[in-house]
Amino acid sequence: MARWEPGARERLVLAAVDLFVEQGYDATTVAQIAERAGVTKSTFFRHFPDKRELLVAGQETLSRLLVEGIAGAPAEASPLQAVGAGLVRASSAMGPANRELGPRLKAAVASSAELQERDALKSVSLAAAMTNALLARGVSGATAALAGELGVLAFKRGYAAWSEGDRDDEDDLGRHALAALDELRAASASLG
Structure with missing residues (x-):
């Protein structure tokens, strides 16, 4: 995983929205969002405190x-x-x-x-x-x-x-x- 690639925040939002549509909000984990975006979980938490906050990015x-x-x-x-x-x-x-x-x-x-x-x-x-x-x-x-x-x-x-x-x-x-x-x-x- 590329930890320092630019655009991580935007990729996280796109990955989350797609996963929410594909499998539902409740079934989607932070780990899945991070993996889909090509970042680590710690990168996710540098940008967002939890998955709910992705919506208001x-x-x-x-x-x-x-x-x-x-x-x-x-x-x-x-x-x-x-x-x-x-x-x-x-x-x-x-x-x-x-x-x-x-x-x-x-x-x-x-x-x-x-x-x-x-x-x-x-x-x-x-x-x-x-x-x-x-x-x-x-x-x-x-x-x-x-x-x-x-x-x-x-x-x-x-x-x-x-x-x-x-x-x-x-x-x-x-x-x-x-x-x-x-x-x-x-x-x-x-x-x-």
């Missing part, structure tokens, strides 16, 4: 990028326009590997109640990060919370459309996330 970076985009939006931007700026900023960090991972990750999460719970906690955390970024811009509490929740939903819907869409489509994730945000804005206006 990159969450801190995603949160930071969303917050940076919201903070960097023009002062006159509405709360949803600021969220849109956050979505574009976060989407800029997503490449082909993220696109390929989407359907596999969705299948892995669907196969395990524990992973569904972890995914829900990830969504709560992302919404809180966006809400706090909007509060820092002076947006009122309820409006900031609603915009943050819509931002998470738009990101998830945009990511699903992007990752499950036509691979020949050169569109980036940002366009899909903004389209989802516009759709949600229109839908919320119709609530009355």
